[in-house]
Amino acid sequence: MGKQMFEIVSEGSIVTxxxxxxxxxxxxxxxxxxxxxxxxxxxxxxxxxAVYTTNIFQAAxxxxxxxxxxxxxxxxxxxxSGNANACTGQQGEExxxxxxxxxxxxxxxxxxxxxxxxxxxxGELLKMDCVHAGxxxxxxxxxxxxxxxxxxxxxxxxxxxxxxxxxxxxxxxGVTVHIAGAAKGSGMIHxxxxxxxxxxxxxxxxxxxxxxxxLKQATxxxxxxxxxDGDTSTNDMLVAMASGLAGNQExxxxxxxxxxxxxxxxxxxxxxxxxxxxxxEGATKLVEVxxxxxxxxxxxxxxxxxxxxxxxxxxxxxxxxxxxxxxxAAVGRAGEPVNPETVDIRLGDIIVLxxxxxxxxxxxEALAYLRGDTVRIVxxxxxxxxxxxxxxxxxxxxxxxxxxxYRT
Amino acid sequence: MGKQMFEIVSEGSIVTxxxxxxxxxxxxxxxxxxxxxxxxxxxxxxxxxAVYTTNIFQAAxxxxxxxxxxxxxxxxxxxxSGNANACTGQQGEExxxxxxxxxxxxxxxxxxxxxxxxxxxxGELLKMDCVHAGxxxxxxxxxxxxxxxxxxxxxxxxxxxxxxxxxxxxxxxGVTVHIAGAAKGSGMIHxxxxxxxxxxxxxxxxxxxxxxxxLKQATxxxxxxxxxDGDTSTNDMLVAMASGLAGNQExxxxxxxxxxxxxxxxxxxxxxxxxxxxxxEGATKLVEVxxxxxxxxxxxxxxxxxxxxxxxxxxxxxxxxxxxxxxxAAVGRAGEPVNPETVDIRLGDIIVLxxxxxxxxxxxEALAYLRGDTVRIVxxxxxxxxxxxxxxxxxxxxxxxxxxxYRT
Numbered sequence: 001m002g003k004q005m006f007e008i009v010s011e012g013s014i015v016t017x018x019x020x021x022x023x024x025x026x027x028x029x030x031x032x033x034x035x036x037x038x039x040x041x042x043x044x045x046x047x048x049x050a051v052y053t054t055n056i057f058q059a060a061x062x063x064x065x066x067x068x069x070x071x072x073x074x075x076x077x078x079x080x081s082g083n084a085n086a087c088t089g090q091q092g093e094e095x096x097x098x099x100x101x102x103x104x105x106x107x108x109x110x111x112x113x114x115x116x117x118x119x120x121x122x123g124e125l126l127k128m129d130c131v132h133a134g135x136x137x138x139x140x141x142x143x144x145x146x147x148x149x150x151x152x153x154x155x156x157x158x159x160x161x162x163x164x165x166x167x168x169x170x171x172x173x174g175v176t177v178h179i180a181g182a183a184k185g186s187g188m189i190h191x192x193x194x195x196x197x198x199x200x201x202x203x204x205x206x207x208x209x210x211x212x213x214x215l216k217q218a219t220x221x222x223x224x225x226x227x228x229d230g231d232t233s234t235n236d237m238l239v240a241m242a243s244g245l246a247g248n249q250e251x252x253x254x255x256x257x258x259x260x261x262x263x264x265x266x267x268x269x270x271x272x273x274x275x276x277x278x279x280x281e282g283a284t285k286l287v288e289v290x291x292x293x294x295x296x297x298x299x300x301x302x303x304x305x306x307x308x309x310x311x312x313x314x315x316x317x318x319x320x321x322x323x324x325x326x327x328x329a330a331v332g333r334a335g336e337p338v339n340p341e342t343v344d345i346r347l348g349d350i351i352v353l354x355x356x357x358x359x360x361x362x363x364x365e366a367l368a369y370l371r372g373d374t375v376r377i378v379x380x381x382x383x384x385x386x387x388x389x390x391x392x393x394x395x396x397x398x399x400x401x402x403x404x405x406y407r408t
Numbered sequence: 409m410g411k412q413m414f415e416i417v418s419e420g421s422i423v424t425x426x427x428x429x430x431x432x433x434x435x436x437x438x439x440x441x442x443x444x445x446x447x448x449x450x451x452x453x454x455x456x457x458a459v460y461t462t463n464i465f466q467a468a469x470x471x472x473x474x475x476x477x478x479x480x481x482x483x484x485x486x487x488x489s490g491n492a493n494a495c496t497g498q499q500g501e502e503x504x505x506x507x508x509x510x511x512x513x514x515x516x517x518x519x520x521x522x523x524x525x526x527x528x529x530x531g532e533l534l535k536m537d538c539v540h541a542g543x544x545x546x547x548x549x550x551x552x553x554x555x556x557x558x559x560x561x562x563x564x565x566x567x568x569x570x571x572x573x574x575x576x577x578x579x580x581x582g583v584t585v586h587i588a589g590a591a592k593g594s595g596m597i598h599x600x601x602x603x604x605x606x607x608x609x610x611x612x613x614x615x616x617x618x619x620x621x622x623l624k625q626a627t628x629x630x631x632x633x634x635x636x637d638g639d640t641s642t643n644d645m646l647v648a649m650a651s652g653l654a655g656n657q658e659x660x661x662x663x664x665x666x667x668x669x670x671x672x673x674x675x676x677x678x679x680x681x682x683x684x685x686x687x688x689e690g691a692t693k694l695v696e697v698x699x700x701x702x703x704x705x706x707x708x709x710x711x712x713x714x715x716x717x718x719x720x721x722x723x724x725x726x727x728x729x730x731x732x733x734x735x736x737a738a739v740g741r742a743g744e745p746v747n748p749e750t751v752d753i754r755l756g757d758i759i760v761l762x763x764x765x766x767x768x769x770x771x772x773e774a775l776a777y778l779r780g781d782t783v784r785i786v787x788x789x790x791x792x793x794x795x796x797x798x799x800x801x802x803x804x805x806x807x808x809x810x811x812x813x814y815r816t
Contacts, residue, residue: 057740057748089765122733123766229719232741311637319812325530332464333640357497358531397805404727
């Protein structure tokens with residue numbers, strides 16, 4: 001990493017990039033009065049890219065969104081929470097198409113330019129009367145100010161406690177372009193090739209193929225590197241839209257500012273992914289596992305994800321227990337090449353294992369570190385140049401409480 | 409499965425097969441006064457077979473045991489709990505060899521006929537003064553009665569709440585032979601090619617290569633099909649010893665009673681494996697996942713293990729929540745071929761999904777079923793002939809409590 005080529009827009013949101021408005025409301029799908037329906041709209045058809053879950057049981061809205069994405073263009077996204085519209089058969093598909101048609105009509109865009117996303121309980125039909133009434137009320141909620149983005153961000157949450165947002169800006173061809181994103185996700189988080197629901201907006205002009213490739217690459221090192229519980233959802237979807245209204249020359253890999261743009265884009269993905277991990281169901285802290293010295297980047301990723309996914313490691317972090325034995329046991333079962341004699345492990349700056357041998361450390365210092373709200377586990381295998389970082393959270397009583405009675 | 413060819417010996421134990429004695433005592437490795445050192449001894453050198461963890465970081469005692477097993481013969485096993493003697497370097501190896509030498513001397517057998525096993529905390533050196541004093545006290549504890557087996561079974565436990573034992577008998581060549589086993593395991597349970605600590609005794613004469621092959625096969629469908637937390641230990645080991653004192657002709661695959669013997673042997677493995685799963689850390693119930701209609705047995709195994717390992721499924725079972733959406737989401741992320749339109753799911757006898765579509769079921773009946781102490785999840789993929797069963801447990805507050813402060 002060199003010098004950061006972009007700036008963080010602290011009050012920015014998905015409506016900061018030129019051309020985008022957003023809104024949300026409560027239509028009755030959630031039992032509480034929290035928002036459960038939201039939309040993003042772009043003034044012009046935007047260049048779009050998307051990645052989806054690799055779960056075999058893909059929810060109905062994913063089929064509809066893939067169809068809309070066929071031409072690499074979107075002008076609006078309609079999302080509901082409280083119901084995943086997954087494993088709902090023919091009726092579920094018809095409902096997803098009906099959502100798209102209603103959103104297109106009310107938001108004044110072409111049906112084929114609308115993406116549909118759903119999140120919530122699997123296996124129940126959508127209450128379409130609620131959905132239709134809600135969509136009719138959306139146009140007056142659409143807003144180019146921050147409150148529109150907040151209403152949208154609220155509308156996509158389920159067991160999430162906090163909104164996940166990020167916005168950055170950078171200068172390309174002498175004009176300022178913005179990249180922003182909003183995401184949800186707290187449980188059933190173990191994205192594979194895609195992620196929880198996440199939506200990114202951008203006002204740069206970007207070539208569609210380049211945007212899709214960048215989205216895929218950024219996903220591999222951000223959203224695909226988080227886990228809350230090892231369970232990959234049926235509804236994961238990440239959609240990015242670029243309005244092109246910033247006025248730059250179209251970006252692609254040949255553009256001199258491509259690296260800077262890609263770095264800024266990946267940064268937004270990483271912030272959203274970390275936010276999801278930190279807000280994992282029941283979590284009290286963000287856990288970051290960095291692996292270096294692996295035989296390859298792919299190998300480092302596999303090891304980092306194995307450690308971050310270990311229930312024993314997660315429980316130890318919750319208990320602020322410097323139990324490095326569980327970390328090395330997870331490294332050793334990852335199925336990747338590891339030299340059993342050369343592993344170093346640090347908790348933050350505290351060295352606990354050197355050359356695979358225990359190092360005497362200050363337990364009080366370790367306890368104080370592990371009680372913080374962010375815990376970094378650093379593993380150096382001294383076995384190659386591969387490196388990767390994964391993010392997750394601790395395993396707590398609240399995780400069990402939340403998931404022992406999610407439906408009821 | 410045809411008619412069961414063997415009988416369950418309800419009061420049987422690892423000393424029921426002819427030739428075996430066992431014992432255990434407290435030597436000071438555990439903070440409580442529970443037994444932490446145990447041994448099994450055979451009157452004669454026994455034909456032996458073993459499987460070990462595939463974790464890259466293998467504990468010191470595994471190296472020593474592999475060496476003793478080189479000739480396929482064992483006469484004694486020495487085991488401690490409270491300390492895994494893993495990641496302990498050169499000193500750890502020397503300690504494991506010293507344990508073997510002391511046990512050989514005190515039990516009156518050759519060093520090369522002694523297996524060593526350890527279980528407990530990773531990364532701390534064994535208190536060898538305790539170990540040596542304990543081993544000196546072992547001979548007077550060795551007993552051919554049930555109390556010897558009980559003292560041994562207690563000595564191998566860590567966070568386990570109950571002992572795991574099984575014993576069966578069957579008639580071969582007109583003589584009664586016995587197969588028995590004792591196991592431990594409650595956390596860091598996700599065996600791969602091997603298992604937690606488990607010890608089997610048998611008085612049949614069995615060809616060594618046949619015994620090793622049978623042990624491997626039986627392990628694949630029993631110990632390797634359980635999971636508590638997805639974490640594979642550094643110390644997993646399963647050792648089987650056959651004294652040959654029953655008087656049958658040596659068993660191998662050509663013997664007419666081989667099938668019956670293999671079935672009985674596998675039954676003991678299955679009972680021990682199920683016992684470990686039911687006594688998983690914090691568990692309130694045994695969960696069994698049976699998958700049929702997969703494209704192959706290997707594929708069925710992978711899917712069954714994915715479902716049994718899902719934290720969301722495990723939490724739902726704890727909460728007696730008939731949340732089949734999490735089951736199908738786990739099936740769909742297993743990375744195996746599944747037809748998304750043809751999946752049936754039952755909870756016990758209650759059909760909740762048919763042809764991948766929700767079936768209206770009696771929630772009260774499901775609640776009552778899920779509150780039982782054994783929950784069976786049955787998945788039929790209608791996509792082939794492959795079938796497999798996996799065992800695990802629910803994810804509870806107590807799991808988190810136990811693992812948030814294991815070392816401290």
